[in-house]
Amino acid sequence: MPVSTIQELFGQIDIYLFDQLLKGRISPGMRILDAGCGSGRNLVYFLREGYGVYAVDPDVQAVESVRALARMFAPALPESNFSVEAVEHMSFNDACADVVICNTVLHFARDDAHFESMLHGAWRVLKPGGQVIYGVPIERPLMVFMFRMLGCDIRKEHFSTELDVSFAAQERLQKVRVLQMRSRPPIFGPVYEVGHFLKHQSK
Numbered sequence: 001m002p003v004s005t006i007q008e009l010f011g012q013i014d015i016y017l018f019d020q021l022l023k024g025r026i027s028p029g030m031r032i033l034d035a036g037c038g039s040g041r042n043l044v045y046f047l048r049e050g051y052g053v054y055a056v057d058p059d060v061q062a063v064e065s066v067r068a069l070a071r072m073f074a075p076a077l078p079e080s081n082f083s084v085e086a087v088e089h090m091s092f093n094d095a096c097a098d099v100v101i102c103n104t105v106l107h108f109a110r111d112d113a114h115f116e117s118m119l120h121g122a123w124r125v126l127k128p129g130g131q132v133i134y135g136v137p138i139e140r141p142l143m144v145f146m147f148r149m150l151g152c153d154i155r156k157e158h159f160s161t162e163l164d165v166s167f168a169a170q171e172r173l174q175k176v177r178v179l180q181m182r183s184r185p186p187i188f189g190p191v192y193e194v195g196h197f198l199k200h201q202s203k
């Protein structure tokens with residue numbers, strides 16, 4: 001299928017994943033698992049380029065969107081690669097993925113136990129030496145306050161913060177980089193954190 005624009009080839013891929021592709025740290029032949037895939041915006045390139053792509057999301061519509069993308073760009077991939085499941089209950093085998101993407105998902109943990117099971121689910125499917133790339137919003141006290149004024153306690157709906165996630169990742173995995181991103185215009189300071197970690201070879 002001929003591609004005429006960069007956007008057509010990469011879709012709405014996150015800048016950090018794009019950067020890792022440019023640096024050759026994610027390369028053809030790898031298995032990519034998107035845990036909490038949403039519409040699959042991060043998977044367009046991987047599907048087009050023949051990667052082994054897997055995805056889960058508890059939302060039926062989300063998984064249906066990714067299946068539709070796969071039918072278009074990678075019809076040879078089995079539908080069973082795309083599953084209506086939560087990250088903490090994935091039915092994929094242990095150590096099946098070279099890269100786990102978990103973007104704007106982990107902060108949905110309801111409590112400590114849920115957070116632990118989400119993390120365990122994500123690490124479990126990663127091969128030794130594999131990479132996990134996650135993104136989480138940075139919780140700002142002002143933001144919590146503003147939502148509370150609007151009648152929504154985001155500390156109850158979204159349990160974990162960027163600090164919870166990076167501490168937990170550092171306990172289990174080897175850090176490559178944790179990077180904060182600013183809003184445009186940058187008046188609110190850092191609003192989003194990306195973590196990139198490797199699973200130890202021996203585990």
Ligand SMILES: C[S@@+](CC[C@H](N)C(=O)[O-])C[C@H]1O[C@@H](n2cnc3c(N)ncnc32)[C@H](O)[C@@H]1O
Nearest residue numbers: 035036037038057058059086087103104105108
């Ligand atoms: C903000 S969207 C992000 C979607 C996608 N990762 C992206 O970056 O476009 C959050 C997604 O997380 C999913 N989600 C919520 N809880 C989840 C869980 N326990 N396991 C996996 N996905 C979950 C939601 O259904 C939703 O599709």
